Amino acid sequence: MTPRRTYLTTPIYYASGDPHIGHAYTTVLADVLARFHRQDGAEVLFLTGTDEHGPKIQEEAERRGLAPIELCDLMAERFQAAWERLDISHDRFIRTTEAEHIAVVTAFVQRLADLGHIYQGEYSGWYCIHEERYWTEKDLGPDNTCPDCGRPVRYVEESNYFFRMSAFQDDLLRHIEENPDWIVPEMRRNEIIGFLQQPLGDLSISRPRARVSWGIPLPFDDQHVAYVWVDALINYLTASGAIRPDAPVGQQGFEDTTGSWWPADLHIMGKDIITTHAVYWPTLLMAVGLPVQRQILAHGWWVVGDTKMSKSLGNVIDPMALRETFGTDAVRWYLMREMPTGGDASFTPERFLTRYDELANVLGNLASRVMSMVGKYRGGVVPAAPGIGLDASIQTAFADARTAMGAYKVHDAMAAAMDLARAANGYVEERQPWSQAKSSEDQEGLDETLASLCRSLVALCALFQPVAPKKMEELVSRLGLGEVPTLDQAVALPVAGLSATKGDPLFPRIDSPWSSTDTGAD
Ligand code: MSP
Secondary structure, three states: OOOEEEEEEEEEEOOOOOOHHHHHHHHHHHHHHHHHHHOOOEEEEEEEEEOOOOOHHHHHHHHHOHHHHOOOHHHHHHHHEEEHHHOOOOOEEEEEEOEEEEEEEEHHHHHHHHHOOOOEEEEEEEEEEOOOEEEOOOOOOOOOOOOOOOOOOEEEEEEEEEEOOOHHHHHHHHHHHHOOOOOHHHHHHHHHHHHOOOOOOOOEEEEEEHHHHHOOOOOOOOEEEEHHHHHHOOHHHHOOOOOOOOOOOOOOOOOOOOOOOOOOEEEEEHHHHHHHHHHHHHHHHHOOOOOOOOOOOEEOOOOEEEEEEOOOOOOOOOOOHHHHHHHHHHHHHHHHHHHHOOOOOEEHHHHHHHHHHHHHHHHHHHHHHHHHHHHHOOOOOOOOOOOOHHHHHHHHHHHHHHHHOOOOHHHHHHHHHHHHHHHHHHHEEEEEEEEHHHOOOHHHHHHHHHHHHHHHHHHHHHHHHHOHHHHHHHHHHOOOOOOOOOOOHHHHOOOOOOOOOOOOOOOOOOOOOOOHHHOOOO
C-alpha cells in the first residue's frame, strides 16, 4: 500500500525581525501535526521558511546599514537556529531569495499574463509597510494609521500591474460553499464568506522598481517587481516541486501536477493573514489553472496579559528565553495546551507555571513513581502479567486524542493524554502497590498493577510524542524500548520483561524566573 501523503505548511516569516512567540506557536502547531501524521504512518512534507523581499525588508536593511541580502541571510539563520532549538521537524526551509523560487515566481507571473489575467493601471491609495498591504481611506484609523497595526500609512500613487482577481470571485465563493471544511475554524470561514459578499476588487501585483528595488522583476516589464505577497504565496508551490520553470511553455507543470506534492493539504497561519491565503492565493491558482490548496487552518493570536505584543511596548515574549529555563518540550507543551486552536490566548507567567506544574506533577510524577516501584519490587524488570487495569482509560484517551487531532484541536488531544496520566495516578492510589508488596498473597496483584502502569506509560509516550518528542524519547528509553511506538503499536505493545530505569525527574522542579519581579515579593 502506498503511504498516505500529507503536505503541511507554515507561513514564511518576514526576514525583518527575530522569531517571537507568535511565530513559534504557528511553527510548533504545524510541527505537532506533522509529527502526528508521521507517527500515524503518513509520508509528510512539512515546509517553513522566510519571506525575504519587499519594502519592509529593504527599509529594515537600510536602517541597520546592511544590504538586503545580508539581513536576509542573518535572519534566515536565526529562524533556522530557533526551529532547531524548538525541535521543529520541517523537511524543507524555503527562502524566497532562492534561485528556484525566483524562477517559479517568474514562470507563474508570465503564465498569468499569457492567459490574459493581468492589465496595467494606476494605483492610488494608502499603504502600510508593516503589513505590506493597501487600505482604502474609509478603513484607516485616526490620523491616517493602519487599522491593523496602528502604524502611520503612506499615500502612494503609481502605475501597477493588476491581476483580475474579481473575475474569480464567484468561483471562489462557490468553492467555499461546496467545501464547508476548506477554511477552519468556522468563524474564519464565515468572515471570508462575508468578505466575498462585497464586490471583490482586482489585486495590484507589482511595485515600481524605482520605489521598491528589492523584489523579483516581472518577466514582461523589468521596471516593476512582484508584490511581496504574490511572491511569498508562491513559495508553497515552489516547494511542492510541481513547476519546472525551465521546461518549454505548456510543459511547466501548470497543466498537470501529478508526481509533485501539489496541492498542499494544509496551510496553517494566524488569523491576521487569512485573506491573503483564502482569497488572493486560491484566485491566483485558479487563474493559472492549478488546483487550490486542500485546507486552511487559521489560529488565534497571542497577547500578553491583555495587551497586544509589540516591539514598541517592549512586551514581546521570547520563546528562546523560556526554553533556556524550562526546556524545549515544556515550551511546546505550554503553547499547545494553553491556546485552543483557533481562539486567542494570553501569555502570563502564572499560566506558564501552572502548565509546567501539570507536566511535572501529573506526567513526570507518574513516570518516576512507576519506574521506582518496578525497581524496588521487581528488580527493574516489568513483570509478565496481562496489565489490563487501565485499558478502558487508554482506549478512551486514544479515541479522544485521534478525534481531537483530526479536528486540529491539539489542546484537546493533550487534555485527553493528561487525563490518562491522571487516571494512572488514580490507579496507583486505588491499588496501593506498597501494600500489595507487603502481602504474600497479593504478588500476582502487584504484577498486574505494575504491568498495567507500564502499559499506560507506553500509551502516554505515543500520545505525548508529537508535543514533547525529546522527553518521550527519554521516557521510552527508560522503559527499555528502542523508539516511541506509533499509536497503533502502543495499544498492544508487550511490556513483560522490559527493563525499567528511574533516572532523574523528567520535568524537574524549576524556580520561577518571574517570582520576585511579578509578585513584588522579596
Ligand atoms: N510573511 C508573511 C507571511 C507570508 S506566507 C506566504 C507574514 N509573516 S510574519 O513574520 O508576520 O508572521 C506570520 C505568522 O506569525 C502568522 O501566522 C501570524 O499569525 C503569526 N504571528 C505573529 N504574531 C503573532 C501573535 N502575537 N500571536 C500568534 N501568532 C502571531 O505574515
